[in-house]
Amino acid sequence: MEIHGRAPTLQWTVPTATRRRIALFSMPFQGHINPMLQLANILHSQGFKITMIHTEYNSPNHSNYPHFTFKSISDNFSEIINQLPKKDPSFYIKYLNSSCVDPFRNCLAGLLLEEPIACLIADAGFYFTQAVADELKIPRVVLRTSSLGCVVAYGVLPILSEKGYFNPPKEDYETSVPEHPLLKFKDIVKISINPQGMSEFVTNMHNQMKASSGIIWNTFKELEESALETIHQDFPIPNFTIGPFHKYFSASSSSLIEQDRTIISWLDTQAPKSVIYVSFGSVARITELEFQEVAHGLANTGLPFLWVVRPGVVSGSEWLELLPEKFLERVGDKGRVVKWSPQQEVLAHPATGCFWTHSGWNSTLESICEGVPMVCSPCFVDQPIIARYVCDVWKIGVLLKDDFERLGIEMTIKRVMMDDEGEEIQKRIHCLKEKVNLSLVEGGSSYRSLQSLVDYILSF
Numbered sequence: 001m002e003i004h005g006r007a008p009t010l011q012w013t014v015p016t017a018t019r020r021r022i023a024l025f026s027m028p029f030q031g032h033i034n035p036m037l038q039l040a041n042i043l044h045s046q047g048f049k050i051t052m053i054h055t056e057y058n059s060p061n062h063s064n065y066p067h068f069t070f071k072s073i074s075d076n077f078s079e080i081i082n083q084l085p086k087k088d089p090s091f092y093i094k095y096l097n098s099s100c101v102d103p104f105r106n107c108l109a110g111l112l113l114e115e116p117i118a119c120l121i122a123d124a125g126f127y128f129t130q131a132v133a134d135e136l137k138i139p140r141v142v143l144r145t146s147s148l149g150c151v152v153a154y155g156v157l158p159i160l161s162e163k164g165y166f167n168p169p170k171e172d173y174e175t176s177v178p179e180h181p182l183l184k185f186k187d188i189v190k191i192s193i194n195p196q197g198m199s200e201f202v203t204n205m206h207n208q209m210k211a212s213s214g215i216i217w218n219t220f221k222e223l224e225e226s227a228l229e230t231i232h233q234d235f236p237i238p239n240f241t242i243g244p245f246h247k248y249f250s251a252s253s254s255s256l257i258e259q260d261r262t263i264i265s266w267l268d269t270q271a272p273k274s275v276i277y278v279s280f281g282s283v284a285r286i287t288e289l290e291f292q293e294v295a296h297g298l299a300n301t302g303l304p305f306l307w308v309v310r311p312g313v314v315s316g317s318e319w320l321e322l323l324p325e326k327f328l329e330r331v332g333d334k335g336r337v338v339k340w341s342p343q344q345e346v347l348a349h350p351a352t353g354c355f356w357t358h359s360g361w362n363s364t365l366e367s368i369c370e371g372v373p374m375v376c377s378p379c380f381v382d383q384p385i386i387a388r389y390v391c392d393v394w395k396i397g398v399l400l401k402d403d404f405e406r407l408g409i410e411m412t413i414k415r416v417m418m419d420d421e422g423e424e425i426q427k428r429i430h431c432l433k434e435k436v437n438l439s440l441v442e443g444g445s446s447y448r449s450l451q452s453l454v455d456y457i458l459s460f
């Protein structure tokens with residue numbers, strides 16, 4: 001059976017009389033804000049009242065969510081973020097986990113004076129929130145915004161760091177890591193430039209996930225069955241795989257950057273499955289040289305492309321000033337470059353044939369749900385792990401060689417768009433797309449897991 005389109009409206013709405021409040025707290029980054037707001041919408045549709053606590057930095061747009069209450073906590077992150085090392089997320093996550101403690105505790109305590117709260121749902125990256133929840137005696141459920149496979153792999157990072165695997169000799173780059181053979185040494189190198197900081201972050205996060213009352217995952221059981229078994233052993237608390245969240249509510253309203261919608265009419269003029277869509281998400285960066293190779297590589301394919309160039313994706317540049325000379329004239333109507341796109345709509349458009357992505361978890365799920373094969377260029381943190389799953393486990397994408405080089409880019413895109421290999425990839429991802437849809441309808445795994453989550457929260 002094939003089921004197209006969005007998941008049907010959820011049907012087991014909790015009676016209004018039992019409405020209880022949930023407080024949610026997201027990390028202030030696009031890839032975390034999107035799933036948290038989607039989850040809030042899902043729970044609201046189940047009859048819960050929603051309070052979103054958020055930092056001033058990257059505040060969501062309140063007017064898009066008139067049915068929620070918002071509480072902002074002060075942070076001076078905007079002032080210092082430009083001084084923090086961009087390539088070391090563990091550093092700014094550590095910073096946030098210390099600077100948010102007092103304002104968050106005061107905010108939550110204030111909320112409790114107004115009304116009882118069934119539970120706190122906090123981003124797993126905010127590991128400090130467990131101590132606050134314990135102190136204020138409310139259950140804390142965690143939202144982990146990455147894949148199950150990523151969390152399993154993160155589990156071995158502290159050992160890999162101790163063994164010095166983050167700094168292997170170049171000749172070992174293509175060798176599998178004995179402790180986690182799916183990964184190669186070159187993947188470990190990419191995860192973080194600060195192995196000690198990363199290990200410390202992972203240890204803190206995992207310890208406080210284990211101490212929580214449960215974990216919500218933006219994934220579905222059929223996609224990550226074997227990783228789920230490991231998760232049940234490593235995190236012996238209730239685990240809820242209710243995703244993909246965006247199938248219930250899209251991420252467009254939680255976008256921090258304005259989405260350029262003019263490209264949809266351009267896509268309408270393109271042949272089915274002919275367009276290469278390129279986006280490296282909200283935080284990944286590339287060098288000036290890589291940027292120019294991307295431009296040449298795309299133009300050389302001769303295929304239509306839609307390229308998201310996020311301002312700041314190349315350090316020190318405003319936007320398009322580093323493009324090769326006369327690039328836009330050369331590609332003419334064949335190529336479109338925008339600052340930010342309505343990504344889910346682009347992926348769902350019949351003209352989109354391939355997604356060249358940084359392998360962020362939201363982007364990967366969105367691509368799977370629309371059956372769009374991927375070219376993967378992971379940058380850091382969870383992305384090299386997710387890319388391995390895409391290319392070597394699910395076999396629904398191809399990894400681009402590390403050096404962004406125009407010929408390699410052209411060949412890899414053509415492998416996916418034009419070769420027999422691409423057709424096989426297409427068949428496999430289409431099969432996954434059908435599994436996603438089945439998981440979300442009545443009786444499906446995500447549907448049932450959401451029902452369990454609602455019952456669980458009501459039991460607090």
Ligand code: UDX
Nearest residue numbers: 031034251279281282283308340341343360361362363
């Ligand atoms: C970050 C990390 O990089 C990622 O690895 C982790 O899994 C989540 O946090 P990000 O880099 O932003 O996220 O990537 P991703 O998880 O793919 O999220 C990007 C979101 O922005 C997606 O929901 C996507 O639909 C949206 N987006 C992206 C747009 O709306 N428009 C765009 O042009 C590009």
